[in-house]
Amino acid sequence: MIGSAAGKRPGAAAAWESDVSKIQTGKFDRDAAQKGYELNKMCYSLNSADNRVSFAADEEAYCRRYALGEAEQAAVIARDKPRLFELGGNMYFLAKLDRVPKRQTTPM
Numbered sequence: 001m002i003g004s005a006a007g008k009r010p011g012a013a014a015a016w017e018s019d020v021s022k023i024q025t026g027k028f029d030r031d032a033a034q035k036g037y038e039l040n041k042m043c044y045s046l047n048s049a050d051n052r053v054s055f056a057a058d059e060e061a062y063c064r065r066y067a068l069g070e071a072e073q074a075a076v077i078a079r080d081k082p083r084l085f086e087l088g089g090n091m092y093f094l095a096k097l098d099r100v101p102k103r104q105t106t107p108m
Helices: 012-021 030-034 037-045 049-057 059-065 070-078 081-086 091-099
Strands: none
Touching: 037 059, 037 070, 037 091, 049 059, 059 070, 070 081, 081 091
């Protein structure tokens, strides 16, 4: 058992197995693959500098171009990553949003 947790500490293997058993993977099927497709497609488009300029100029209009729903648009504009993940966003595509600074709102 060279290199295993069990060879390093007594009971480590049992603890590791206990932790692993708590992990619940989601069901990945056709529906899961489709969830967030438009959101991820929009985020992927931000690889292009021209698209980042367009997005920064009018985020709402850019989101509508990709047929994002109201919940997706609100989460994109707020850069609400936990909500974006819930809506089907993929971490690799959502990282593209970080390339565009969040618009600052000025108090009236």
